[in-house]
Amino acid sequence: MPKYSFATAATVDEAVRLLNEPEVRSIPLGGGTDIFVALRVNPLWFDRLVDITHVPELHHIGVADGVVSIGAAVTFTQALESELLQGVAPFLACACENVGGPAIRNSGTLGGNVANAAACADSLPALVCLDAVVHLLSPAGERALPISEFVSGPHQTNIQPGELITHFSFAQPPAGARSAFIKIGRRRAQSISRLSIAAIGTTNAGGAIDYIRITPGAATPKTIRFTPVEDMLKGQPPTRELFVRAGEAMSAEMISVTGRRWSTPYKEIALKAITERVLAAIFLQEAQPC
Template identity: 30%
Template sequence: MLVSEIDMITPSSLSECLTQLSKEGRKHRLIAGGTDAAVRMKEGKWRPDTWINIKNLKELRYIKESEDFIHIGPLTTHTDMIQSPLLQRKADVLVEAAREVGATQMQNMGTIGGNIATASPAGDTLPALYVLGAMLELTSLTNKRTIPIEEFITGPGRTVLKENEMITKILIKPQKPNGIGIFQKLGPRKAQSISIVNVAISLTMDNDRNCTEGKIAFGSVAPTIIRARKCESMLTLGLLNEELIQNIAKIAWKEVMPISDGRATATYRRDMASALLERGLYRLIRRWENQ
């Protein structure tokens, strides 16, 4: 497809964008940073009748806090998240994940809304959003609904988003004062690499090395991001010492459901999921003790 063949409109407001999405008879797709769109078009995919360029809708680019949630606009870039003092204090796992999204240019252009809507099992910010209990506000011209991110993504590249809807807000639960998180990724190269396996871990600790609550989410090991609930249930069994951490990592090997593809075999992914979780837990405990 030549650039001259692409039909693109640029709405000046959210209401104008929603009006365009509500029009029947044409297939629309939103574009913001374009980091995923460029790849998909080269692959012969994502060929809508009209692209709707929402990059300049400043009302959808923000990070702010309310009494119960942190609110993130879908056009917030990965760089915005990396540089946010609020996220650094209360959602460190998301900041770490954003740092792993390709090179600096991709972090500057790519948006959190785009990363979510693409619904790739390897999306780096997605495991972090899962452990932060993310809720997504989906808006059409006539309706608005809020659903958990785990219900939003139904398979590789598939979501429950309707043709006349768009993501207008991401809500995450801030980490508690005694909370701590980490994101671990294995890729073929240090930068600009698609994850072979990634994992996000969020723990709430007491004054010792006991975990009172923990969440773990893996990417690239199933058709969607998965919560490792068996591993999570073991986090609160006692002191997070070497023996318990190694036992949790062994359960991860059984809990993930990877496939073999051109980047890695299923067995290798299982091994790396276990290793990344073990390393991540060790690093979190050391970080907690050094606070």
């Protein structure tokens, strides 16, 4: 007897219907890169996998009325190769390029990355910076939650039983916005993020920072924008001195959230460094990997 059954959804509606059939605990299957790993050691938590990767809408990447939308089944490879995303949110494309190895990027999906909600998930810092909205569909209808509310903690989300993430959306960043993503892993590929940072910003005609979002990854249990640091940066001319202070503020903010942990002596120094670098990449056009 198979431990679980399998169904394939051809449309979003069919996926939602399958996920909500009574008596059958069903979960959506995207790339499988988290589910099959977890299945090895966790007790079975579902009766059926519902393959959503054949649903065309879930692979859609597009922009309409200034709102960018990314389907939940978009793979990391599709995201990083998307000219649209490379244009409007290059740091998100860059984050996707930093995920796993080629095969993982070909299978793994953004929907899965967010639903799995690991503190070290590579796509989260950029999505959080963008204040992305998670769109959910269930028989009760559509629901939209800001990503920072959707992800409630490490491997914890506010998804309700039977809900399907259909897509993410975010307002197109201001014209001229530059973004960057930096990841520290223990090795150069297939590496869990030790620490990462995503940021996006613009300067005004007077040269002062007028728009800035900055989010570290693997720094706090739940990936969040460090708004006190954003406030500190806003209205200031972008200088190295400012970035140094921003780095210190980032570390202080991280410690205020997490307290001092075993890894704090490392992360408080490294976070300062990548904060300075990510800001220099955006505002001083300094080159960074991808």
